[in-house]
Amino acid sequence: MRKVWARLGWILSLPAVVATAVAASSSAIPSDVPVPKDLKLPADIPAAIYLPASRREAHPLFWGMGDVESGRTLEDEVGEIGPLFFASTHLIDPGDDRSHALAIALHPDLSVDGQTITFKVHYKVFDAEAHPLLDAEKSASLTVGPFSGGGDVIGKLSQRAMLLAFADIVTQLRPDATRFPSTGSFKDRPLDLLANRDKPVSSATGFYFNANGQVMTAAHVVRHCIAIDTAHESQVVPATVVASSDLLDLAVLDTHVATTQYLRFRRGERYELGETVTAVGYPLQPVLAATPTLTRGNISSQAGLQGSVGQLQFSAPIQPGSSGGPLVSEAGELLGFAVATLNGNAIAVPTQNVNFALEARYAAQFLRLHRLAFDEVEPGGKADLHTATTAALGAVVSVKCYE
Amino acid sequence: MIEGTRSAWRPIGALALAVALSFAPVRADEPPGNAPPYSVAALPPLRFVGGVIGDDLYNTLRQAPRFRQLGRDMVGSPIELRVYRLLRTTGGNRAKGEVTGVLAASTLGLIPMVISGEHEIIYEYRVNGRVVSRYSYKKAITRSINLWKSNDTTHGLGKDGLEWARSTADRFLQDSASDAALAAVVEEYNAYFTPTAVPTG
Numbered sequence: 001m002r003k004v005w006a007r008l009g010w011i012l013s014l015p016a017v018v019a020t021a022v023a024a025s026s027s028a029i030p031s032d033v034p035v036p037k038d039l040k041l042p043a044d045i046p047a048a049i050y051l052p053a054s055r056r057e058a059h060p061l062f063w064g065m066g067d068v069e070s071g072r073t074l075e076d077e078v079g080e081i082g083p084l085f086f087a088s089t090h091l092i093d094p095g096d097d098r099s100h101a102l103a104i105a106l107h108p109d110l111s112v113d114g115q116t117i118t119f120k121v122h123y124k125v126f127d128a129e130a131h132p133l134l135d136a137e138k139s140a141s142l143t144v145g146p147f148s149g150g151g152d153v154i155g156k157l158s159q160r161a162m163l164l165a166f167a168d169i170v171t172q173l174r175p176d177a178t179r180f181p182s183t184g185s186f187k188d189r190p191l192d193l194l195a196n197r198d199k200p201v202s203s204a205t206g207f208y209f210n211a212n213g214q215v216m217t218a219a220h221v222v223r224h225c226i227a228i229d230t231a232h233e234s235q236v237v238p239a240t241v242v243a244s245s246d247l248l249d250l251a252v253l254d255t256h257v258a259t260t261q262y263l264r265f266r267r268g269e270r271y272e273l274g275e276t277v278t279a280v281g282y283p284l285q286p287v288l289a290a291t292p293t294l295t296r297g298n299i300s301s302q303a304g305l306q307g308s309v310g311q312l313q314f315s316a317p318i319q320p321g322s323s324g325g326p327l328v329s330e331a332g333e334l335l336g337f338a339v340a341t342l343n344g345n346a347i348a349v350p351t352q353n354v355n356f357a358l359e360a361r362y363a364a365q366f367l368r369l370h371r372l373a374f375d376e377v378e379p380g381g382k383a384d385l386h387t388a389t390t391a392a393l394g395a396v397v398s399v400k401c402y403e
Numbered sequence: 404m405i406e407g408t409r410s411a412w413r414p415i416g417a418l419a420l421a422v423a424l425s426f427a428p429v430r431a432d433e434p435p436g437n438a439p440p441y442s443v444a445a446l447p448p449l450r451f452v453g454g455v456i457g458d459d460l461y462n463t464l465r466q467a468p469r470f471r472q473l474g475r476d477m478v479g480s481p482i483e484l485r486v487y488r489l490l491r492t493t494g495g496n497r498a499k500g501e502v503t504g505v506l507a508a509s510t511l512g513l514i515p516m517v518i519s520g521e522h523e524i525i526y527e528y529r530v531n532g533r534v535v536s537r538y539s540y541k542k543a544i545t546r547s548i549n550l551w552k553s554n555d556t557t558h559g560l561g562k563d564g565l566e567w568a569r570s571t572a573d574r575f576l577q578d579s580a581s582d583a584a585l586a587a588v589v590e591e592y593n594a595y596f597t598p599t600a601v602p603t604g
Binding site: 219220223245246247248249304305306307308309310311356362365 | 447448449450474476477478479480481482530531532533535588591592595596
């Protein structure tokens with residue numbers, strides 16, 4: 001029955017689909033996209049374009065559809081639309097030495113409100129010297145119904161929003177080689193000015209592990225960030241990645257803030273099965289208040305999921321955002337840090353508190369390899385609830401990632 | 404926020420997917436890039452994710468000595484081999500597909516729908532989610548389809564397309580035998596964890 005309705009939808013949507021198809025087949029700026037008629041396009045300057053890494057290869061149409069994905073990505077859209085407005089365009093990567101006259105940061109967003117789909121692009125434009133020129137947004141919406149047509153509807157929305165954004169940029173700035181010389185590059189310039197600081201793309205946890213204020217967290221937490229903030233007791237400090245291992249899912253951040261409240265490793269980095277542990281982190285931000293959440297449990301297994309390596313299993317409850325949070329013994333020693341939890345929905349089996357941490361001994365091995373300082377303490381020190389919570393809460397920081 | 408819209412678009416995606424899954428090959432493959440000269444003889448346990456043409460690719464890969472520890476159930480392994488399929492269409496052939504689709508639907512299937520696109524089967528090594536190397540095999544496909552027939556056993560590729568898809572497993576095995584990025588991952592793996600003994604070759 002659904003197939004019949006789907007086919008009927010195609011028939012009913014004939015006018016809309018034909019119109020959209022004809023528009024999509026054009027390689028010029030569509031006539032309903034407002035650009036001044038006296039403006040010579042494409043402008044004779046190179047434009048560098050930033051798209052958040054997590055959005056560059058998104059395939060909106062077939063999300064969740066299994067192994068077949070639409071190859072139409074936002075990167076494809078920008079690759080087609082950019083040359084309509086600028087003589088050359090390239091996507092910005094860290095350390096990019098290609099020159100540009102304008103740098104354009106595009107921050108796409110998709111929202112659903114009832115039957116209405118809205119694709120919004122927030123854009124910031126900078127000149128070659130990284131001076132801000134423009135900060136605005138455009139959007140395209142569609143209300144879903146029997147006449148809304150089939151095919152890559154979201155792709156068309158993103159295309160429309162991107163066209164409007166580029167049209168606004170050239171209308172407002174009237175770019176040419178005289179006004180905007182091609183002297184900029186991101187070879188030695190950090191990308192953080194391009195980040196959308198309105199909201200982080202992810203929020204997680206880390207902890208100080210030495211007096212230099214270096215923070216350990218999970219590598220996946222900071223993978224695509226072009227700006228990172230850490231926060232401890234309301235003090236927000238920018239951070240940069242100094243070393244990381246995707247294999248261990250471990251990253252070390254520099255905050256350049258000296259501290260005495262850091263976690264020490266248990267000498268030998270061994271633990272007991274069943275040992276009581278305290279987990280602390282900043283989960284579910286910003287739903288929960290920006291104060292650390294502390295839970296207690298024990299080490300429930302010396303191994304993780306099948307095929308995993310270097311992980312222990314623990315029962316102290318964690319939630320999204322707890323990644324990178326330390327696992328602390330009753331004596332306040334670091335035993336590991338949270339990297340994953342078992343998603344019961346994925347295996348269609350109810351699960352409770354099946355969580356995984358990277359064992360501290362692999363973190364210590366990583367630090368030795370990278371010649372990063374850390375302290376060890378002999379096991380057998382004072383061990384109680386107060387010691388554990390004081391150590392954990394003193395060292396924990398929230399980590400916010402911006403793209 | 405974008406991920407939250409998946410379910411809302413599933414009906415439209417399903418329709419487009421059904422259309423996209425019905426193609427036949429017309430153009431030769433594009434060769435993959437040159438691989439660097441590093442040998443990856445034995446791999447640690449690694450997870451397989453993918454079902455592009457059922458279990459065919461998985462079964463072929465599993466026969467290679469280097470993939471003896473490849474498994475769909477290795478869900479905890481930090482290293483993953485992911486195989487998936489892309490369909491790339493340009494604005495022009497998207498438009499042609501939609502126009503012929505409308506004609507096909509409005510003539511109750513008397514006129515077939517013609518869709519062109521570039522199919523791509525991608526093999527990716529990922530380490531905890533980060534892509535470390537990628538092998539891509541492409542084929543441009545044009546296919547006339549009848550909207551009323553939906554029992555396609557070739558996974559939407561047509562007979563020749565299915566043969567092409569199967570052949571990518573052997574080509575991937577050959578192309579990825581020397582992979583510097585993967586060799587570096589294996590070296591790091593062995594440095595931290597006990598090397599796993601598997602047959603070489």
